Amino acid sequence: MNPxxxxxxxxxxxxxxxxxxxxxxxxxxxxxxxxxxxxxxxQAYELLIQTGEHDWPEDHFSDxxxxxxxxxxxxxxxxxxxxxxxxxxxxxxxxxxxxxxxWNFLREVKPPAQVVCRIEVIKVGRASLVHAVxxxxxxxxxxxxxxxxxxxxxxxxxxxxxxxxxxxxxxxYVERATKTSLPWxxxxxxxxxxxxxxxxxxxxxx
Numbered sequence: 001m002n003p004x005x006x007x008x009x010x011x012x013x014x015x016x017x018x019x020x021x022x023x024x025x026x027x028x029x030x031x032x033x034x035x036x037x038x039x040x041x042x043q044a045y046e047l048l049i050q051t052g053e054h055d056w057p058e059d060h061f062s063d064x065x066x067x068x069x070x071x072x073x074x075x076x077x078x079x080x081x082x083x084x085x086x087x088x089x090x091x092x093x094x095x096x097x098x099x100x101x102x103w104n105f106l107r108e109v110k111p112p113a114q115v116v117c118r119i120e121v122i123k124v125g126r127a128s129l130v131h132a133v134x135x136x137x138x139x140x141x142x143x144x145x146x147x148x149x150x151x152x153x154x155x156x157x158x159x160x161x162x163x164x165x166x167x168x169x170x171x172x173y174v175e176r177a178t179k180t181s182l183p184w185x186x187x188x189x190x191x192x193x194x195x196x197x198x199x200x201x202x203x204x205x206x
Contacts, residue, residue: 027072028052032080035118040194042084044120047077051111064108070165071103074133077117078169085188094182096171099128103167107137114138116161119169122197123204124189127181131169132202136161166202 028050036043051065078098082088087096109115116136123130138161173184197203 027076029076029080030114032077034084036120036192036198037194040190040192042081042192043194044118044198045077045081045084046119047073047080047117049073049076049115049117051109051113051115053111064110065113067105070105070135073115073117073135074103074119074169077119077133081119085192093176094173094185095176096129096173097179098169099172100170101167102169103133103165105165107162107164109135109137109164115164120198120201121192122168122201124184124193126183127173129171129173129184129192130204131171133167133169134163134202135165137164168202168204 029047030050031048033046034041034044035046051069079088082096086092116138118134118136119131121129122132173182174180175182
């Protein structure tokens with residue numbers, strides 16, 4: 001596995017319906033990398049994120065990451081996964097659409113903590129695919145760049161981590177023009193599905 005490093009870069013800004021960049025702060029991404037087994041490296045993907053004051057509520061009502069920012073972290077992780085799988089190609093005839101999401105907040109994250117957003121495929125149907133999503137709080141920024149991947153089921157990024165939230169997201173593979181659902185193509189499945197959920201992964205629907 002060759003991790004892709006993006007030191008202190010930001011995810012693309014959100015856009016409104018007119019195409020104008022919105023005021024939503026970008027996510028500060030330190031590193032993103034495949035974290036699955038050799039047989040299916042993109043079954044799991046992790047993104048290391050640096051939180052800061054931009055992740056507080058606009059009125060600074062509290063000293064922890066605004067709940068809405070969790071979804072910005074999740075979106076940034078999926079954008080990295082989309083790029084690695086080729087699903088972010090706007091010229092392609094097929095794409096994956098997010099059909100369902102659920103999320104449970106478990107603990108506060110207080111900037112300037114680093115967090116790891118881990119997404120991993122836990123179930124594959126004919127046209128649907130379910131990811132378990134977990135965000136881990138690694139605590140204050142240590143100034144030491146991440147060294148690589150480690151053991152499952154904790155996030156592969158090094159450092160003590162506490163589970164801050166978890167949920168699941170379902171995608172459906174579709175024809176872009178008609179939004180008709182289609183089976184996931186075998187070449188893609190070979191990269192994202194080993195045939196079973198990874199050790200320690202949450203159960204579908206749990």
